[in-house]
Amino acid sequence: MVSNRSKVSHQPVMVAEVVELLITNPQGTYLDLTAGGGGHLKSLARRLGPRARLFGLDWDPDAVDRTRRALRGIVQPYNIVQAAFGDLGTVAARFEDERFDGILLDLGLSSYQLESPERGFSFRHDGPLDMRFDPTRGRPAWELIGSLDEKQLARLIREFGEEKQANRIARAIVMERQKVSIRTTTQLADIVLGAVRSPQKNKLLARVFQAFRIAVNQELEQLARVLPAALHLLVPGGRLAVISYHSLEDRQVKRFLQAESRGRCSCPVELAVCVCGAVERVIVLTPRPLAPKSEEIEQNPRARSARLRVGEKL
Ligand SMILES: C[S@@+](CC[C@H](N)C(=O)[O-])C[C@H]1O[C@@H](n2cnc3c(N)ncnc32)[C@H](O)[C@@H]1O
Structure with missing residues (x-):
């Protein structure tokens, strides 16, 4: 069992699309809930202004160490937290800031x-x-x-x-x-x-x-818990971006964003107007999920199944 860890690197997926769609405020506060090797965080840091603040989280202790090393001088080590994103509701208090302009989930596994x-x-x-x-x-x-x-x-x-x-x-x-x-x-x-x-x-x-x-x-339960928790932590106008890698995840993200954009209305379908008091909380910015460009897939075949969905909090 030989580990080739030292030779491995993880290429972050759909970086241009994530940076473009997630950043609404160049001096804002951003949280990556799947820090991995810090790839997306680094790309965000390159685009953000000097007063912007970045935070990260990963369940894998090795990923947390790697991200802290990769972002030395950019993010304080204590702002990269080891936890499951399904516990975001309770973990959020461990970040210096508790409201974010953008939150990213890049689900699944890293190459590491x-x-x-x-x-x-x-x-x-x-x-x-x-x-x-x-x-x-x-x-x-x-x-x-x-x-x-x-x-x-x-x-x-x-x-x-x-x-x-x-x-x-x-x-x-x-x-x-x-x-x-x-x-x-x-x-x-x-x-x-x-x-x-x-x-x-x-x-x-x-x-x-x-x-x-x-x-x-328990990945699907984790995802079901993190989506509403992340939405809650966004400022109005803040964005949630999720990259999923298989249909079970993507379906869950799609349904969540759709339900939040319709206000989770529970009125009977026969009613012409909503009377249950449901409030629309999201605008879906990607009615269809975005897929990586063919050049990216050629260069990084692991990106091929990626699908990106983005919602903006109202
Ligand atoms: C595809 S990688 C992210 C790579 C990262 N975006 C980068 O560019 O380096 C997914 C990461 O999510 C983490 N992860 C998966 N499920 C998690 C969960 N429930 N809570 C926190 N982290 C999780 C994994 O440990 C892994 O490091």
Whole structure:
């Protein structure tokens, strides 16, 4: 298990679009809730004026260290916080400022995480099946894989991996774990490939690994909690930008922005006017999500599934 961490770098995705759409006030206050390696924060810093203030957060302690190093002299280390963004409502008090002109979420994984075998995120490296963003808390993937029954495994793989052959994979996992405990990425990949014939092996593995990663980190619950909390912390006219990498996330972001732009009206459809007192809180600036330009995808293939949605608080 050789870590090539020192050689890895993470290329921030859709930087030009994020900078363009997120900055409304060059002397304002901005928060990146998925600091990663500080890539987007650095790009924002380059565009902002001298009185602007930047803050960052990441669940992964390594990402926090990396961002602090990358932004030395630009952001005070204590303004880069280690926490899950799902806890933003309570964590926000740890930032010096508590109102922001722009908040960014660049969901998913960084290249640092993917390329570190010991984190267990990738089927391309042999490593322990961990997959936690914060490896000091919660249950690693191998524990989940060892404890769920066949039905629960199948549901998880189907719902979070959008994988049609989930039943066969779950069955194969259960059969295998009767013989030996499933602890490594290679074991899981071999079980999946042994259970399902697929011409697109990497896509199949990516879906199954995504499913377990989402479950381990409760990613959809995290997203459901952070969206309203982030909106709450924006000043009027402030913007929320979210880059997602698969349809489950993108759907959630789209529905949230749509609901906030309609004022979460709960009146019966037969009523011609709203009587429930719902208030529109957002203007959607991206009726369709923005995708990376082809040049960016050519240069950074990991950007290909990125979709950016932006809303402005009223
Ligand atoms: C795609 S990377 C961000 C890269 C960053 N934008 C950059 O340019 O360097 C996503 C980051 O989000 C973090 N992350 C994922 N889920 C999180 C959560 N619930 N709370 C906080 N950070 C999270 C991951 O640890 C990872 O570092």
